[in-house]
Amino acid sequence: MKQDKVISAILLIVALSAISGLALITVFIFKEGLPVILRIGGQQFFLSSKWEPSTGHFGIFSMIVGSMVVTVGAMVIGIIFGLGLAIVLTQFSPPGLAAVIKPTIELLAGIPSVVYGFMGVVTLVPLIREHLGGPGLSVLAASVVLGIMVLPTITSISVDALQAVPRLYFEGSIALGATRWQTTYMVMLKAAKSGIVAAVILGMGRAIGETMAVIMVAGNSLKLPHSILDPVRTLTSNIALEMGYASGDHRQALFATGVTLFVIIMVLNSIALAVSRFRPQRGGVR
Amino acid sequence: MLRNMFRLLSCGAAIALVLLCGSCKNDSQRTVNVVGSTSIQPFAELLAQEYNKKNPVQRIEVQGGGSTAGLQAVTNGLADIGMCSRSLNPDEAQQFSQITLARDGLAIVVNPVNPVKGLTVEQIRGIFSGRIKDWKEVGGQAGPIRLITREEGSGTRESFVHLVMGKENIAHVALTQESNGAVKALVKGDPAAIGYMSLGLVGKELNDVSVDGAEPNAKNVLAGEYKLVRPFLFVTKGTVRPGATKFIDYVLSPEGQKILEAEGLIRAK
Numbered sequence: 116m117k118q119d120k121v122i123s124a125i126l127l128i129v130a131l132s133a134i135s136g137l138a139l140i141t142v143f144i145f146k147e148g149l150p151v152i153l154r155i156g157g158q159q160f161f162l163s164s165k166w167e168p169s170t171g172h173f174g175i176f177s178m179i180v181g182s183m184v185v186t187v188g189a190m191v192i193g194i195i196f197g198l199g200l201a202i203v204l205t206q207f208s209p210p211g212l213a214a215v216i217k218p219t220i221e222l223l224a225g226i227p228s229v230v231y232g233f234m235g236v237v238t239l240v241p242l243i244r245e246h247l248g249g250p251g252l253s254v255l256a257a258s259v260v261l262g263i264m265v266l267p268t269i270t271s272i273s274v275d276a277l278q279a280v281p282r283l284y285f286e287g288s289i290a291l292g293a294t295r296w297q298t299t300y301m302v303m304l305k306a307a308k309s310g311i312v313a314a315v316i317l318g319m320g321r322a323i324g325e326t327m328a329v330i331m332v333a334g335n336s337l338k339l340p341h342s343i344l345d346p347v348r349t350l351t352s353n354i355a356l357e358m359g360y361a362s363g364d365h366r367q368a369l370f371a372t373g374v375t376l377f378v379i380i381m382v383l384n385s386i387a388l389a390v391s392r393f394r395p396q397r398g399g400v401r
Numbered sequence: 402m403l404r405n406m407f408r409l410l411s412c413g414a415a416i417a418l419v420l421l422c423g424s425c426k427n428d429s430q431r432t433v434n435v436v437g438s439t440s441i442q443p444f445a446e447l448l449a450q451e452y453n454k455k456n457p458v459q460r461i462e463v464q465g466g467g468s469t470a471g472l473q474a475v476t477n478g479l480a481d482i483g484m485c486s487r488s489l490n491p492d493e494a495q496q497f498s499q500i501t502l503a504r505d506g507l508a509i510v511v512n513p514v515n516p517v518k519g520l521t522v523e524q525i526r527g528i529f530s531g532r533i534k535d536w537k538e539v540g541g542q543a544g545p546i547r548l549i550t551r552e553e554g555s556g557t558r559e560s561f562v563h564l565v566m567g568k569e570n571i572a573h574v575a576l577t578q579e580s581n582g583a584v585k586a587l588v589k590g591d592p593a594a595i596g597y598m599s600l601g602l603v604g605k606e607l608n609d610v611s612v613d614g615a616e617p618n619a620k621n622v623l624a625g626e627y628k629l630v631r632p633f634l635f636v637t638k639g640t641v642r643p644g645a646t647k648f649i650d651y652v653l654s655p656e657g658q659k660i661l662e663a664e665g666l667i668r669a670k
Contacts, residue, residue, distance in 0.1 A: 167570060356552040
């Protein structure tokens with residue numbers, strides 16, 4: 116009995132120290148970043164695109180837009196392919212095939228992001244430059260690379276969600292005379308909706324937070340993009356590009372960029388958490 | 402999600418431990434850390450290699466990170482020698498002692514298929530500030546100019562701003578790359594691109610244009626004809642460890658200088 120208590124105390128300390136690491140990071144980022152936002156003024160900081168640290172101008176609007184468009188692009192690609200794959204794997208393919216393909220897709224998550232970036236620079240960027248115009252380093256290139264990077268997240272969580280739908284739903288729908296696709300579309304996807312939404316939002320968090328691959332393929336220019344062939348700088352690349360050099364106000368402004376990112380990702384993760392906990396109660400099946 | 406976070410944090414802790422142990426194995430008495438500008442890095446690596454051939458006991462470790470990062474590393478004591486590829490500002494000059502190990506031309510590079518062979522400083526300033534937008538305005542084929550710049554804080558960028566831009570800003574539309582290598586790769590692949598980089602690193606795949614009529618080469622830099630020149634500095638602070646001093650002496654020796662010249666840099670004096 117005594118042993119139990121000791122062990123539980125030790126585990127508690129370990130758990131708390133892990134959380135306190137997180138808390139420290141949060142406190143530190145906000146402590147470094149908030150004062151400069153307050154001093155510059157929220158409007159100047161968030162709604163101006165003029166980022167010239169050497170002359171004391173810190174406006175991150177173009178980077179917020181950059182992060183948004185790149186992420187939206189990545190999600191379009193990620194959802195089409197990731198969700199498509201999840202549907203095929205769970206509804207239309209023999210179970211043996213799914214058992215092979217799902218771990219393969221999950222392997223994608225293990226490839227370092229710099230490799231994705233390199234592949235993008237070497238293959239995708241010249242393709243875009245030669246066939247679509249523009250500098251090649253662009254929203255499009257970043258979106259495609261990120262879209263591939265979020266595939267494992269979206270696919271594997273969606274597969275889990277679809278597999279968790281009770282067999283009864285499927286059988287019931289087929290028994291009522293629905294085709295396979297009708298069953299998938301009208302029953303399975305609806306039943307797995309909360310899991311799929313969580314998958315998408317987690318994928319989105321990954322896309323917003325990704326840095327290395329984006330620095331390599333997005334071009335990092337400070338101008339607001341006008342088309343998907345224009346280069347952009349995202350919030351993460353701004354921090355990573357300049358952190359090594361920055362000091363004083365510039366450094367704090369980069370922390371403030373981090374605060375912005377932190378808030379965006381926290382909001383997304385909270386939504387994901389809330390959605391995945393939400394279980395629709397549609398009466399009477401069981 | 403929380404569990405994932407735990408996993409991440411514990412992974413991080415494990416990695417930190419491994420790194421710590423790795424670094425305590427290195428005999429800190431023997432390793433001289435040289436940190437800073439990515440422009441100087443390849444030359445310093447070469448010098449360190451040659452130096453190590455003669456002094457196998459003394460290990461020299463060269464790391465990149467950027468000029469300002471190098472200065473910070475020296476300040477924190479993480480590096481024995483900082484590499485800085487721009488002139489120190491008056492504030493920094495007071496804090497650090499500097500040794501010029503070589504000088505480097507700043508080359509303005511374009512794609513080899515670009516017919517433009519020469520520009521004036523005035524034109525370069527116009528191009529990078531965004532006033533000149535089309536190659537035909539400077540004697541090339543009609544088409545938009547694609548600017549490639551370095552990130553804020555890079556020594557190469559600061560030298561370029563200092564030598565060319567003066568009070569003007571580099572246009573926001575410029576693509577930002579974080580190393581000489583990335584600038585090189587981009588200019589190599591894009592016929593419409595223009596960038597700036599260390600003359601010693603241009604190589605044969607790019608075309609470095611003449612500036613104000615002077616070809617960028619060692620002769621013109623020494624004669625003072627080619628104006629875009631910056632110093633390559635070794636920066637130290639306070640007392641310097643004997644091992645580091647020996648390495649600096651080696652770099653400044655005729656032998657070290659000869660290696661640098663063979664690589665396309667220009668001797669210090």
